[in-house]
Amino acid sequence: MTSIGVGLIGTGYMGKCHALAWNGVGPVFGTGRRPRLVHLAEASADLAARRAAEFGFERATGDWREVVDDPEVEVVSITTPNALHAEMALAALAAGKHVWCEKPMATTLVDAERMVAAARAAGRVAVLGYNYIQNPLIRHIGRLLAEGAIGAVSHVRFEMDEDFMADPEAPFGWKSEAASGYGALDDFGVHPLSLMHVLFGGVVRVMAQLAKPYPDRPLPEGGRRAVETFDIASVLMELRNGATGIMALNRAARGRKNRLAMQVFGSRGAIAYDQERMNEFQFFTASGDAADQGFRTVLSAPAHPPYDRFVPAPGHGLGFNDLKLIECHELLEAIAGRPAHIIDFAAGLGIERAVHAMARSHSEASWSYV
Incomplete structure (x- = not known):
């Protein structure tokens, strides 16, 4: 069995998720090229060396370009x-590497377009880190919708709420800088947009309102700095399949940890899902005796592949990092030239265009086409 050389740039929360996925994909899926963890980069050589030892990488560097230029990666x-996504992805593609880039794709539409062009020119696989589409239950919901299990879909509602920006006295950080993007829209609103892409084909036009719950935040050295991004977004949508929709985003939602909630209403039924309870969804069909009708709970099980690769029994459940591992496997399938359940740079550009259309809608106080 051959190997594939892996480089990792960044070792924070998501960097560790990628490292766990690269380490686990072979034992879980058992086939294909096995990852060889070659080179890791961090902001300093010392931190890189510590993380390389922890994650199992052969080499470490304080200069990310050394990873990109490494012939074994x-x-x-x-x-x-x-x-930083755009510059690094463009450099990696120019060096002939495949790319697995976390969302959002870029902070400007111009950079996202450049990334798509670079991936096409390089002829390399370039995918984005939309791990929630990998949930076996989301895949099963997709199959139910495709089979018409709830009839023609007329309306959808998406909510994504977390509370990591809920404290008004939390220090000013990079997520509040304009250089990081618009805020809730592209920081995590791209996740429900990724579900809309795989389930409904994406968004056609939008009407958005953005808000800043706190105008400024304290600086570690004293004083305060104005917040430059929007932590709240409310969006009306028209989907590509003709359905209407609503998306509500809030990074300052007290008590919510990872609420990516979805309701889908059709002519013959409905489906409800919440990422905080990621191993179940609610399924309603308007069939049979009306006295017996109601939502029923479907638990994740081996009947929902690739759940069966992790657990041989139903109801035991998967976790966030398992979704990342599935995503890693799909990336390797794409590199091998096989069909893969991914959002590549070309598809990701559609999500980026939706984000920028929402920002434009807010600025112009009007409907905006994607």
Whole structure:
């Protein structure tokens, strides 16, 4: 069995997720080229050396370009802050590497377009880190919708709420800088947009309102700095399949940890899902005796592949990092030239265009086409 050389740039929360996925994909899926963890980069050589030892990489560096230029690295994971994605992805593709880049794709539409062009010119696989589409239950929901299990879909509602920006006295950080993007829209609103892409084909037009719950935040050295991004977004949408939709985003939602909630209403039924309870969804069909009708809970099980690769029994459940591992496997399938359940740079550009259309809608106080 041959190996594939892996480089990792960034070792924070998502960097560790990628490292766990690269380490686990072979034992879980058992086939294909096995990852060889070759080169890791961090902001300093000392931190890189510590993380390389922890994650199992052969070499470490304080200069990310050394990872990109390493001839033994064939695929590069990019898990750095948003504003750095474009430069690193473009450099990796120019060096002939495959790329696995965390979302959002870029902080400007121009950079996202450049990334798509670079991937096409290089002839390399370039995918984005939309791991929630990998949930076996989301895949099953997709199959139910495709089979018409709830009839024609007329309306969808998406919510994504977390509370990591809920404290008004939390220090000013890069997520509040304009250089990081718009805020809730591209920091995590791209996740529900990724579900809309795989389930409904994406968004056609939008009407958005963005808000800043706190105008400024304290600086570590004293004083305060104005917040430059929007932590709240409310969006009306028209989907490509003709359905209407609503998306509500809030990074300052007290009590919510990872609420990516979805309701889908059709002519013969409905489906409801919440990422905080990621191993179940609610399924309603308007069939049979009306006295017996109601939502029923479907638990994740081996009947929902690739759940069966992790657990042989239903109801035991998967976790966030398992979704990342599935995503890693799909990336390797794409590199091998096989069909893969991914959002590549070309598809990701559609999500980026939706984000920028929402920002434009807010600025112009009007409907905006994607």
